[in-house]
Amino acid sequence: MNREEQIEILKSTCRKSLEAIGEDPEREGLVRTPERMARTLLELTKGYDMDPVATLRSAMFHEDYDQMVVVKDIEFYSLCEHHILPFFGKVHVAYIPSGNIVGLSKIPRMVDIFSHRLQVQEHLTRQICECLQQALNPLGAIVVVEAQHMCIQMRGIEKQGSQTTTMYYTGVFENIEKRKEFLNIIQR
Template sequence: MTSYKKIDQYNEEKTDEIAKDFREILANLGEDIAREGLLKTPERAAKAFQFLTHGYELDPLEILKSALFTEEHKQMVIVKNIEVYSMCEHHLLPFFGKVHVAYIPNGKIVGLSKIPRVVEAFSRRLQVQERLTDEIRDCVQEALQPLGVAVVMECQHMCMQMRGIQKQNSVTTTSSFNGAFEKDKTRKEFISLISNKLN
């Protein structure tokens, strides 16, 4: 009979150090860190937080630059309903939702999968939604130099729903526009397209 062995891709030294901190936190909360249910919790939490913040090890700009193509398309390109999961830097609690990203090409387009990858790279860090929205916009702008970029993000924040004000149905919406999207007509077209179900 062989025993199951899971192979994890984590920095062992970092995992050990973070796990020590979690053991101390659990003890300070009044828990018995020797009880069965908590024996592996510090290590699991250490690995979870490494995964939840692995965006620090990614370069969003290089992600976009790795798949740029010359194309004369001049109309709006939208990738919408991108799932986003991040961690509030104020309370270390999750916030999650969807983000919609658009740009108007100026001679260059990018492989469509790269935009969700950029969202992932920025969101897997300690964040506030407002900054995350701007970082995505600025990265697309720098990499493609398009005629304009638009980002709208809608998220639920566990720091509002699980603690504090405890309003379970609240949704926070942030937006960030530049270039052509600062014009009322273009911005309205973008909002209309992300609001309508085309399928």
């Protein structure tokens, strides 16, 4: 399906949705909404067409550095796959190289690819970690994601401002001392 076909389908679905909630899709404020919504949804899910492992490998270098590399406070915005509502927050990542390091700007780009797909926070966390592991084959990788979910907050299920934290790790981060070292750095 090409992009114009995608937009046409999304536009007609959105028009029907507006009618279903009792709106008039022809009124002035809404007349261009289906088109805007279609383009926005495609923009927010553009990560399906991108390869996160290849993105990391496009800036991979050999380096005999074997201590922890931490990238913290990476902002992300994603859509939950259960309600198609935003969840957003910060991602903190670390890995311990075994010969390969990656250009640091590539890690936020990789996070961007996964977050521009429909997600649940747990899956996002695991995918980021496994992508690092697969692309760089480090001694270990760890990812913490802290996020607020609009599907929880707007629907009043939990108090505003509540935050969900998820963690996933591989390799040497099985060792609790290594995890503590990482958690210390990101809490600073």
